[in-house]
Amino acid sequence: EPEVTQTPSHQVTQMGQEVILRCVPISNHLYFYWYRQILGQKVEFLVSFYNNEISEKSEIFDDQFSVERPDGSNFTLKIRSTKLEDSAMYFCASSEQGGHQPQHFGDGTRLSIL
């Protein structure tokens, strides 16, 4: 069964450094998402992406964050200058269509900021 893959599974970074989290969505999916889950808290929406542009972003997704689909398979989340509070599990998801379609999630990248 096709799945969303995320790399790395765990990323440790010094505060202030840039980090790029990578995702390979399911191949025929057109809509892509990033979510995060801080330890002990809810899964929170960050951004949705369709047709090479951001469809919607949350308040969390400030100027330090960016997303890119550099080629036909990868979808990346970049945090330009990491802060301690960016430590969380980051999940990538994709869906075949927008709207009433289930999103399929990767296993996440655990980001630890020191």
Add this chain to the structure above:
Amino acid sequence: DQQVKQNSPSLSVQEGRISILNCDYTNSMFDYFLWYKKYPAEGPTFLISISSIKDKNEDGRFTVFLNKSAKHLSLHIVPSQPGDSAVYFCAASPGGSSNTGKLIFGQGTTLQVKP
């Protein structure tokens, strides 16, 4: 942000019995609801969904019920199996012409099914 709430942090049931997980929402604009299951060190796995035009959707052992007037949905698992032990998340998606698919999640309910 409490738009989607799962008020029971945990639930324990005996194998073979019914598990009922509950979810409440406050935003009447939500028109699509999903349940996800999550094991430790894995991402959420899609289980079942329901559109607001329906009040019930069934898939094997899993049934989701939606009560729009009460802004309440529930997931029934019958019969429950030990492998169902996981964290279950309810999620909702706002509707409308600008629907981007954004999901808003509840806090999750940890289900333990005892053999």
